[in-house]
Amino acid sequence: MADSQIENAIFLGIDTGGTYTDAVLWSEARGVIAKAKALTTRHDLSVGISGAVERIVEEARVDPGHIRLVSMSTTLATNALVEGQGGRIALVMVGFSPADLEKADLGSALGSDPVVFLPGGHDVYGRPQPFDVSALQEALLRLKDEVTGFAVCAYFAVRNPEHEIAVRDLVRAQTGLPVTCSHELSAKLNGPRRALTTVLNARLIAMIDRLVAATEGFLDRRGIHAPLMVVRGDGALVSAAFARHRPIETILSGPAASLVGARHMTGLDNAIVSDIGGTTTDVAVLDNGRPRLDPNGATVGGFRTMVEAVAMRTFGLGGDSEVSLDDNAMAPRIMLGPRRLVPLSLLAANHGATVIDHLARQVKTANPGRLDGRFVLRTGVPEQMASGLSKGEAELYVRITGEPQPLDRLLNSVSQTATINRLVARGLVHLSGFTPSDACHVLHLQNNWNGEAARYGAILYARRKDGAGRPLCDTPEEISRRTYDALIRRSSEVVLETVFAEDGLDGPDMVASPLTQRALSGEGGIAGIKLDIDRPLIGLGASAPVYYPAVGTMLGAPSIVPVDTDVANALGAVVGQVRVSVEAYISQPVEGIFRVAAGEAVKDFQEEELAIAFAEETLQGQVRSFALEAGTDEAQVTIARNISAATVEDQRKFIEAVLVATATGRPRIAH
Template identity: 30%
Template sequence: MIGIGIDTGGTCTDAVVFDITERCILASAKSQTTHDHLEQGIGNSLDKLPKELLHQASFLALSTTLATNACVENKGGRVFMIFIGVSEKVVRNTYRDYGFESLDDILFVEGNAKEHTEPGWDLFEMEIAERLSAYDSVAIAQMNAEENGGAYEQKAAELVRRHSSMPIVCAYHLFHDRNVIQRGASALLNARLLPVIDGFLKAVRSSMQLRNLNYPVVIMRSDGSLMNETYALNHPVETLLCGPAASVMGGAYLGHYPKSVIIDMGGTTSDIALVKDHLPVRADNGIQIGSWRTFVKGLYVDTFGLGGDSEICYQENNLFLSDRRVMPLCILAAQYPDIFRVLDNLDDNYWKGHSKPMYSFYIRQKDIAGNSRYTEEEQTLVRMLEDGPLSLAETAHALHTDVYKLNLQRLEDEGIILRSGLTPTDMMCIRGDFTLYDAKASRLAVAFLAKSTHHTPEEIPALVYELVEKKLYKNIVRILLEDRFRKTKSYAYTDEINLLAEECFRFSKDGQDDPNHLIQARFQSDAVLVGVGAPIHVFLPEVARLLGTTCFVPQEAGVTNALGAVIGDIRAEVIIHIKANYEMNSEEETKSGYYVYGVREPQIFEAYAEALAYAKKAGETAAREKALEQGAIEISDVIFQEEQQNAMAYGMDLFLGSEVHVEVIGKMDFTS
């Protein structure tokens, strides 16, 4: 059986043809991701694959970093969050810790599921009727939802539907975990990503139809397993780290090392994962990306802003890399040669340099004509960009302001416009490590940057390479320290670790230290660094040398994500909680039964064995249903795991409860 794998990243769209039976890659291709028309980049990669193999394939498997990048770059639809029975004071004190940006987008509704006290629905309906018009979707999370199966969430959703047809996400439908703020953040993020994944899947189907390809489409989840289109459309948050998960699966498959660190560098982000005993390490309590804390189950992947398209910034004489993705100037010049009208005159117009990157441009991504959410000034600018990119100076002039007062952050954050500037990709073009594009535009911008920072044009590419290597090194060190010393994640040691890693990087790079220092610091690892992603081969060998280890960059490094997508299976996990119910009498504290939470309404049993048997049976039933919903036609394996929690109290070892993990592994139907 043959499968097609496609990975749509921030910069490139990769494709592979994989023989499932023989476990080998038959063909591969790479094209530029076209963000304004995703179907073009997908189609370009498909067209580079042999047609006969495309028509022999049984299915198409997808992975993407679109959701990851949307989180890192703070993009996506605007979501109205509804909390039911949640303390407003608690949320005010912690909301930023979970990724919420503003309290203005949150409505607090009273209601207590434990006491069966329903919210005031009439008042609730009046409030939402006044506020919904400014949003794209709604997320709803209820406190103690396990007490009534999320009934208040469902009721609130019904009332919202009376006033709007916008998508609604109920948190308890997605996750049964008890932390309601984290569950709410997960639901909000799911709602925010709805248009991202919907647009992606439509682009895929459009590309297939144009080429007369009609077979099942599956997409990778954050845990390295697969789900069908319907499930993905309703659960886009499950794709949050599907691109990185695909790189982990592909890197582990190609590397075959018992202990390794997998580093995937794309255009926008870099993702680091760990492999122990040949198995990828999984996230313990839901994955986190940037400031977003979620209950999405997945492989342990640490994502940070570093890629071939990271913006090179400067302040006075210092160069640094931003987390934000911009389009490399070498790529922009290939698409719009007219930008040389600005670049060719940089030397004459700014002969002493400038505090602003006057070589940067703005490109239109989406049309907002007639959209009342945007100001007349914003709509005017986007309309002017129809004719092609405008430079920083031209944009300021068009808006009757100067480059110092120009503020287009909202349009960038919402993906309406994209900025182009200098990136590591431009430096690779200049140094000949990336030859797909001409380096003329990059060199002209670097000459401007040199005058603005008092570096020479020859020094700047090497300085940028070192910035990339340092950021990779420091993040690998941080992640390995967090893995060894788990408690460091619970404390604010980020600044201290960053300072120590900075010193160790410099010492390892220079090979010498201040003779007055009484101790030398250097980090070393015996884990193999496995590099995947198009630009990684340029930077990883030096990082491995600094860490005293070796690296492996497979020949298929540029399309590893696409390979990872096509070798997955279907996995569904359900967690059932068993809690001991204690009662106090005049002499001692005694158990009076065991509550089982996690499936519909809670159940109570006198004996623990009965509660455990019920939890396993209910968990397996729910996991099988979930696997079938994801697209499985056959369950090949069921795995049970019980984790008990105990605590010392009153001089006794008290049983608090258990978590029963039930995971089913299934096969997908690729015959339709």
């Protein structure tokens, strides 16, 4: 396809976040053509996707048939692992013992899912142990109707995967169910962690399959006949078909997409990227144009996987964070998060006069109450989600409706606030109260919701008493400024915590130190303290323009907030590149024999040069095939060699070699 056709081709980027689904139309020639948001629909993500896509297609007046590529980032895999969701699977372990389940949290991840142990596996040089599948053949008669898929992990399969392949072929032939082999996901040693990663992948396959099928179905109905790509956790794009088999690689897809979007919008190769949402702030580092990856593998839901993903740190801090007080101090300090509240300004925007009337009533009372400015309403989850409530919880839950109710009228005693908190933790009800978003409405830094409700909320919060019994602040503007300043200060701290940790220091301890706190406060003494960050700060998120210029000033770093910062994830999803890697390992099981293990190819040579040449040729073929499957027709391949050798009595002795082939290219687009 001619370069001019590619430049003018229209791409559709989608990001399904926890709260909003974002969509963006983009072309190389015109940049961002249109963008839109819709509420994410957890029960059926395609509903939220269609809502956002319909809006931008209508706004841009684009013929859906002219869209040449669709790419999406998704929190589905991350959320599923955090919430312990996924299909029931069976794990087949070859050459391991039951004691290995105690390692790498493998037993915890498995829960009550079945395991089959088989004799077999290989040694570090890829030499086989006696192998027997009779126990599996017997178990398959029962398991095929009890599980949604299988995970297979064999001892030293990364040195020789033949036993995993034999198990995979047997299971597929007898059950027809999806099978994930550990050697397909990682070339690293540590069998139990490879098994853990394989289990989580197998558990997610059905879930990602439903998302891809629902998205493809919507696109087809809308007349969008273009390849569908998915963002991986390292920021690269892969085809939807590729992601269907390796869904574990999409964990941290959303944060990775935001980093790709940040680089595209700013052109910066080295930066700190901080993405602030309503609930959380995600901070990561761009190095030489690529996100820094977690060298130990991504940790999600408490499980350390072998998946390469962005080194992202997440903090419970956002525009909708709960504002609370440090009650132990004479001059209470304002604290934010980690819990999210529905801002009063948003509540009033959605529910009208009821909210305003109750806030006005509370403002007119002579004495402030602890429950002033607080409302509760149901989240709208299905009734069966409320099973297992205690008597007190069930009685209170029945009285809560889909319309907001003030806590001072709903609760019979202050002790019932603990009951409300338990219902919030179960995801059954939302709490609403004063937040930084409300403070920004009072200060005229935001005006997207209801400013009157925000002001009432600030008046009620300012009336709270300090340790000496005096009101906290005299005006709503004063409490709002203190809240805003608290968010700027805490945002600066989380950025510093991340960069200290990336430098190998203890991030939280360093930030808490008196020297760092003095530097942030700008307090002078005989010794003046100044912080210096070696790269600019990029602020992402819809509210980033409100906060991040001030954060940059506090940190003494240039602060950049791109024009399309509110859809950075969706943009990152569509401007990325396909990138895949494969690895070969050369060992010397006996003097004079060089054994190459490259994926499913294992071969011996008598000369080191011949072994390396075979490894490189094999990797070239494998990575090009892999790149085609991942969605690019124009892959550029590079091969990195890492050869370990020692000199003994002036003689060079080969120890081992690792070769990594990487293919990168633009995603395939519709003609």
